[in-house]
Amino acid sequence: MDLILVGFMGSGKSTVGKLLAQKLDKEYFDLDELVVQRAGMSIQEIFEQSGEAGFRKIEQQCLRDTEHLSGILSTGGGTPIPENNQQILNKMGAPVVLLAASIETTLARITDSDGRPLVEQLGPSGLNKLFKQRQIAYSQVSDFQIHTDRLSPVEVTEQIMEQFQVVK
Numbered sequence: 001m002d003l004i005l006v007g008f009m010g011s012g013k014s015t016v017g018k019l020l021a022q023k024l025d026k027e028y029f030d031l032d033e034l035v036v037q038r039a040g041m042s043i044q045e046i047f048e049q050s051g052e053a054g055f056r057k058i059e060q061q062c063l064r065d066t067e068h069l070s071g072i073l074s075t076g077g078g079t080p081i082p083e084n085n086q087q088i089l090n091k092m093g094a095p096v097v098l099l100a101a102s103i104e105t106t107l108a109r110i111t112d113s114d115g116r117p118l119v120e121q122l123g124p125s126g127l128n129k130l131f132k133q134r135q136i137a138y139s140q141v142s143d144f145q146i147h148t149d150r151l152s153p154v155e156v157t158e159q160i161m162e163q164f165q166v167v168k
């Protein structure tokens with residue numbers, strides 16, 4: 001991979017990832033989409049049939065499959081949490097960018113979002129807890145972070161390109 005985006009649900013990974021890929025003329029990979037393709041069912045259905053553990057297994061297989069591809073990869077919000085995944089991400093050698101947002105912005109963005117089983121399962125207080133729990137892993141795995149609360153996806157994309165001095 002050329003660049004990897006990580007961050008909590010609703011941080012804008014997919015939107016920014018697509019924009020970056022377009023601007024840089026690279027291929028775009030969305031780990032959630034790869035999981036859905038591999039499983040032949042939606043994320044919601046995977047959680048229903050095999051639980052979160054089943055989902056994480058497929059997610060890790062798909063992450064490994066991207067190891068030797070080049071392009072921009074948007075991960076899922078939970079991808080950087082398992083230690084094995086952190087090792088896979090490090091091994092890829094691509095810059096890892098954390099898209100960070102406040103809990104308030106995050107909750108506003110993901111409440112009522114379809115297709116995110118954890119949002120339904122956990123509710124606002126559970127999501128708040130998960131958000132806090134994940135911060136250490138997010139910063140450990142990332143090389144650079146951008147606070148997105150007051151930025152549009154285009155501005156976030158431009159900042160990433162500036163940071164890595166890739167101008168197109």
Ligand code: S3P
Pocket residue numbers: 007008009010013032043075076077078079115116117118
């Ligand atoms: C998850 C985030 C989702 C998806 C799955 C689990 C998480 O991806 O991978 O529902 O554990 O935070 P997005 O961050 O793209 O919503």
